Amino acid sequence: MAPSDAPSPRFRRILLKLSGEALMGDGKYGIHPPVLQQIAREVAEVHGMGVQVAVVIGGGNIFRGVAASAGGMDRANADYMGMLATVINALALQDAFEKQGIPTRVQTAIEMSQLAEPYIRRRAMRHLEKGRVVLFAAGTGNPYFTTDTAASLRAMEIHAEVILKATKVDGVYTADPMKDRTATRFKTLSYIDVLKKGLKVMDSTAISMCMDNGLPIVVFDLHGAGNIKRVVLGEEIGTMVGKVRTERAGGRVAARV
Numbered sequence: 001m002a003p004s005d006a007p008s009p010r011f012r013r014i015l016l017k018l019s020g021e022a023l024m025g026d027g028k029y030g031i032h033p034p035v036l037q038q039i040a041r042e043v044a045e046v047h048g049m050g051v052q053v054a055v056v057i058g059g060g061n062i063f064r065g066v067a068a069s070a071g072g073m074d075r076a077n078a079d080y081m082g083m084l085a086t087v088i089n090a091l092a093l094q095d096a097f098e099k100q101g102i103p104t105r106v107q108t109a110i111e112m113s114q115l116a117e118p119y120i121r122r123r124a125m126r127h128l129e130k131g132r133v134v135l136f137a138a139g140t141g142n143p144y145f146t147t148d149t150a151a152s153l154r155a156m157e158i159h160a161e162v163i164l165k166a167t168k169v170d171g172v173y174t175a176d177p178m179k180d181r182t183a184t185r186f187k188t189l190s191y192i193d194v195l196k197k198g199l200k201v202m203d204s205t206a207i208s209m210c211m212d213n214g215l216p217i218v219v220f221d222l223h224g225a226g227n228i229k230r231v232v233l234g235e236e237i238g239t240m241v242g243k244v245r246t247e248r249a250g251g252r253v254a255a256r257v
Contacts, residue, residue: 010234013052013128015155016043016164017148017202020060020089022222029061031092040096042228043133047102051232052128054158056136056151057093059085065143079143083110086147090137091115103132109141109150121157128158148202152209163215164231165202166222171239172199189241201241216242 018039025032047053065082069075090106097104105127106116117123119136127134139150155163172194175183191211194201201207201219210217218231220238230237 007233009046009049009051009232011051011161011232013054013158013160014046014162014164014232015054015056015151015158015160016166016228017151018055018057018093018166018222019147020058020062020085022061022166022168023057023089023092024061031061031089033096036092036096037099039093039222040100040102042226043097044100044102045226045229046232047131047133049229049232052131054124054128054134054136054154054160055090055093056147056154057086057089058147059083059089061085062088076143079139079145080110083138083141086139087112087115087137090135093135097133103130104135105132106135106137109136109138124154125158134158146203146206148206149209152202152206152215155215156209156213160215162231163210163217164228165217165219166228167219168221168223170221170224170237172201172219172241186239187236189239190243191241194241201239207241210241211243214243216240 023031023035025035043053059082062085063081065075065078068078068081087108090108094104094106107119107124108116109119111118116137119141124134124136136150136154139145139147140153151163169177171185172189173183173185177183189199191207193199194207195204201217218238218240220227220231227237
């Protein structure tokens, strides 16, 4: 548990959404061990503060079902293959977490009892209450649904207070900041703005689910040292997506999440 004089976390139960590509580092595919170690250290830090952590991991560093489908493969088969890739990533993360001394459980939406537990909501919540990190793998277990949707679904099922969407950039921009130098970062966004503007935060199904249930999303740069802790402590980094309330100050109307 965190020392009594330590800063108090804003969020006590979080769901961290990681893309499979985040594990590649500078490579073109696969898993880069130093990235695993960095993520494990960051998670260990917030776990040590008493924060309950669940993780949903993608599989794009190994196999992307949508890309395979575009190449002529049956979409359902391709998506199932992508789900298996997420299990590989979850097992790699579990190994890295446990090397940091974090008790970890992997739960999969597709039963494979020799590798991981089946996803059982009440068991997952009990693990979190006991201080274990829970890794949710295999998406929702259904083709045609992304791991973004899986993250939104699992976050609501376990009563997470926020989704932390880890990316390669420090928030949501008006355009791709890698291609457009004039792109500016949003500090806050409403769910409706994300949907109307077609911003690449999460897919529309995931955003709609969060909107319907009032679940906030923080989009931030995974590779900034200490960023997971900063978000958990409530520092204003990245982009916060949530319900917007209107406040009038100094004669001006300001939107706040």
